[in-house]
Amino acid sequence: MQLLTKPNIDKLSSKRISKEEALDIYKNADLFELGEWANNIRKKHHPDTKPVTFIIDRNINYTNVCDAACRFCAFAFWPGDKRGYINSYETIYEKTKELVDLGGTQLLLQGGHNPELKIEYYIDLFQRLKKDFPGVTLHALSPSEIDHICRVSALDTQTVLKRLIEAGLNSIPGGGAEILVDRVRNIISPLKIKSDRWLNVMEEAHRAGLKTTATMMYGHVETLEERIEHMDRIRQLQDKTGGFTAFISWTFQKENNPLGREIEKSATSLEYLKTLALSRIYLDNIVNFQSSWVTQGIQIGQVALTFGANDMGGTMLEENVVSAAGTLCKTTIKEIIHAIHSTGKDAAQRDTQYKVLKVISCK
Numbered sequence: 001m002q003l004l005t006k007p008n009i010d011k012l013s014s015k016r017i018s019k020e021e022a023l024d025i026y027k028n029a030d031l032f033e034l035g036e037w038a039n040n041i042r043k044k045h046h047p048d049t050k051p052v053t054f055i056i057d058r059n060i061n062y063t064n065v066c067d068a069a070c071r072f073c074a075f076a077f078w079p080g081d082k083r084g085y086i087n088s089y090e091t092i093y094e095k096t097k098e099l100v101d102l103g104g105t106q107l108l109l110q111g112g113h114n115p116e117l118k119i120e121y122y123i124d125l126f127q128r129l130k131k132d133f134p135g136v137t138l139h140a141l142s143p144s145e146i147d148h149i150c151r152v153s154a155l156d157t158q159t160v161l162k163r164l165i166e167a168g169l170n171s172i173p174g175g176g177a178e179i180l181v182d183r184v185r186n187i188i189s190p191l192k193i194k195s196d197r198w199l200n201v202m203e204e205a206h207r208a209g210l211k212t213t214a215t216m217m218y219g220h221v222e223t224l225e226e227r228i229e230h231m232d233r234i235r236q237l238q239d240k241t242g243g244f245t246a247f248i249s250w251t252f253q254k255e256n257n258p259l260g261r262e263i264e265k266s267a268t269s270l271e272y273l274k275t276l277a278l279s280r281i282y283l284d285n286i287v288n289f290q291s292s293w294v295t296q297g298i299q300i301g302q303v304a305l306t307f308g309a310n311d312m313g314g315t316m317l318e319e320n321v322v323s324a325a326g327t328l329c330k331t332t333i334k335e336i337i338h339a340i341h342s343t344g345k346d347a348a349q350r351d352t353q354y355k356v357l358k359v360i361s362c363k
């Protein structure tokens, strides 16, 4: 029988860790030592540990029509399905106005790969939004949507990015990364872009001057080695461009999707905390890490702040669940501030680039 030896954290923490070391740490390190190590790295990036940041944002899904058919998606409908929609500008305007009225600064615009929408739709949408709401940051279109626009508009990536930036695009969310290993992508989202293309769009975006985030959705069919490979590919690109502002990871949600019916067990909270801490340690070149309180619940979301996270993310309101004007939004903002305050920290409202706009003291 092989005896497990605990990794030597004192020795490992003085250097950048390798993929093999990351695997060993994940399997054998003590949970609380791992958390402390991740938290020390957080302190290096954020010496003032008192504020925990959050952003007031709103998520608008401009269309639910999509020809990617990802097996974990509970949102999209195939082109031609009667349940498909494209939001009118009037609808998007009203939702954005509610965001602005609540002091929000970021509009997260994401949608399906709708074959009807060519680049002109996005240019028109961004120009109108910027004219009506010049102060709102357009954090929009994940790499797979950018790739889709390139294909349906028969344009290259650089041209698409250039034209979208001219129209008002400010930054790109890291959605659609899932796990950047093609074996995994071929199982969970076979029609969506492969790993190299996701990274290529991000690299082009960084070179065009945009900042973006990086994400990871895990706890489905990937192995631990593949989870670490994902982190490694993000770390390599960040070394090259420095364009990622944050790393955001969450566990796969089993409800209402075909993949969920095949997965026996969801990732546990323990697995979440270990993965968060490991990603903070591995991705030594990324400054901000979000706590995934939306998928983990508010309590684990608070604990995550001692496992390397420094940010509570956004109010991220899914439009489909917001019924009366802004009601849920107000509740969510209060909930986030209360959750931060109850850990003894100050709640700091930030913008998309993590610049603090306002501090709400916990005293």
Ligand code: SF4
Pocket: 066, 067, 068, 069, 070, 073, 074, 075, 076, 111, 112, 113, 144, 189, 192
């Ligand atoms: S690309 Fe996005 S919207 Fe389309 S099926 Fe996949 S997850 Fe759903």
